[in-house]
Amino acid sequence: MAKDKNLSSPRSIASAGKAQTGSWTAMKGCWGGFSVGLFVVLSLGMSGKLAAQEANSPGVSDGEIIIGQTAPYSGPASAFARIHKSEIAYFEYLNSKGGISGRKIRLLSYDDGLSPPKAFEQVRRLVEQDEVAVVFSLLGTAVNISVRKYLNSKKVPQLFSAAQSSSLADPEHFPYTMGLLPTxxxxxxxxxxxxxxxxxxxxxxxxxxxxxxxxxxxxxxxxxxxxxxxxxxxxxxxxxxxxxxxxxxxxxxxxxxxxxxxxxxxxxxxxxxxxxxxxxxxxxxxxxxxxxxxxxxxxxxxxxxxxxxxxxxFFKDPTDPRWKDDPEMNEWREYARQHTPDADLSDYLNSSGIAFAKVLEQVLRQCGNNLSRENILKQAQSLHDFPLPLGLPGAVVNTSATNYEPVKFLELARFDGTSWEPVKR
Missing domain, CATH: 3.40.50.2300 (Response regulator)
Structure with missing residues (x-):
């Protein structure tokens, strides 16, 4: 990526030319020091600008796919940053397994402090300087709405927002913007x-x-x-x-x-x-x-x-005794112990981040070798009964060109002093 004089000390989790498996030490160090200008890069290969220049589509080259996001690493919603840290770790894990369609995933994740003006500037940077293929998992209703018109005008997919506003399910007016969870x-x-x-x-x-x-x-x-x-x-x-x-x-x-x-x-x-x-x-x-x-x-x-x-x-809660021996949850627990050892396994924000990442992974796999922004959007509109990763039974992802409410399932839960238990009415 081109250097930015206004950005202090960028850190790379998986830098160019290193082994496919990322450095946990580097990751932990990076998470410990988020600031206004800080970003996290998952990379194996060329800089973002060079990759984009050589690609047939923005953000795509023979060796990598560049995706971008902003996240509240600081500010009033910083607790939700666990979602994005979990996404970062998952894409690093995918890269260690060969990536998607033979390409590594480079995830650029900038701090927005849950500030819409700050998020707008960071998203504009992702599009105009980093030339990402897709903007992914932005958190917060106000943040998503602040960049929605801009991203649609640029025809950049704004996918699987970590926000549940009903205004993000408006394919008629904003076809490039799609949420994931119930509105x-x-x-x-x-x-x-x-x-x-x-x-x-x-x-x-x-x-x-x-x-x-x-x-x-x-x-x-x-x-x-x-x-x-x-x-x-x-x-x-x-x-x-x-x-x-x-x-x-x-x-x-x-x-x-x-x-x-x-x-x-x-x-x-x-x-x-x-x-x-x-x-x-x-x-x-x-x-x-x-x-x-x-x-x-x-x-x-x-x-x-x-x-x-x-x-x-709508997600399985790690504290719920129902999922003590659940194969999917056990698989996640083993993954988390190996790849996010500082993560609290009782905190569902860590597991839910995997869900956002896996749904995007499915879309990118459906794209095959056509990773144009147009085809990424088309495949995001073509999910049929895809089980919500780590979701409750019955929670599936369905989309179409006119259905931008991928998950509609809701279950009532009560905190019993130890865990969240389902409420039967």
Whole structure:
């Protein structure tokens, strides 16, 4: 890759000319020092610019495929960076096995701090300087929306976003942008429908992030509740930049609602659950599906405070006793011990990152030797009953030119003080 004077000390996990297996020491050192300009490179071969010049398609040469992403290695959603670290490790593992179609995968992963303006500049760099074939697994609704128009104008696939906004499932207006997981609107609707089934009356309170992420979940909740219960909602918003949301929780708790829904990322969600517990308020609590990690959510919130909370699930949770002897989970555990030894095996963010990477791997394998951006998009639109890697039974990936909601499956889970268990209604 061409040098950038504004980028400090780039580090390479698998650098040119080295053995196919990557250096774990280099990887661990790189993860320990993410900064604004830092990026992670999975590479075996020429620089990004040279590879692109020699390729028939942007980001593709005889020896490699260049993909890019931005990720929240810093900022309020840094807990989710485990997903991207897991993706990095998986592509390095694939490279050690020969890559895809005889080509190594070079993954460029820049820090965006969950800042849309910063993400936009990094994505523009990926497209215009690094000339990536595809942009992959961007996290955050606002981040994905900030770059969506630009990537579609450049006809660069924006695939399998680590965000669940329903606005990312709009093939008519943004055919190059596709998510992977159930949409936030469908998740909010799922909670509303469960409340209607199980709580025939009672006041409903919502704390939500004041952006497209929180508003999408809230809109789905209203749909699920229907007009008969919608008037019972008392909602309180907060900005993602706020250091704490305890005051909003105190305001919501004043009338002691029977139900609380927390539509927030782990940092703020943990604050909310901890404050509710400290106040002695005991509502039925639903949290955003992304708040399943013992490491980044449950432990900061407190085990006792978290016991009994509900969330939607679509991945197998490593703490769930159902998967103790599951062949797929055991295969992942063995892989993780060898290739990501610092990863907490109880944290589903580590396993879910593998899912995003494996779905992209499937798309690239379907491409064969035609790795043009157009064919990558076409193959992403051609997934049929592909089992969601490490997904719950029934969670499959289906896409078409008009279906940009690959996974629709949702299961309700409850934290029992040790693990997430399925809830049978």
């Amino acid at each position: 936030l609107r469908s998740e909010g609707r799922f909670y509303g429908e469960d409340i209607v089934k199980t709580k025939s009356d009672g006041k409903i309170s919502v704390i939500y992030q004041n952006d497209d992420f929180g508003k999408d979940l809230l809109a789905g909740l209203r749909e699920g509740l229907g007009s008969g219960r919608e008037s019972q909602i008392r909602a309180q918003s907060f900005e993602v930049t706020e250091p704490t949301i305890e005051s909003q929780i105190v305001t919501l708790a004043a009338s002691r609602p029977d139900i609380l829904l927390v539509f927030a990322y782990p940092k703020h969600a943990a604050q909310a659950i901890r404050k509710v517990h400290e106040m002695g308020w005991k509502p039925t609590i639903y949290v955003f599906s992304g708040n399943g990690s013992l490491t980044s959510f449950i432990k900061p919130a407190g085990i006792e405070a978290s016991t009994g909370i509900l969330r939607a699930a």
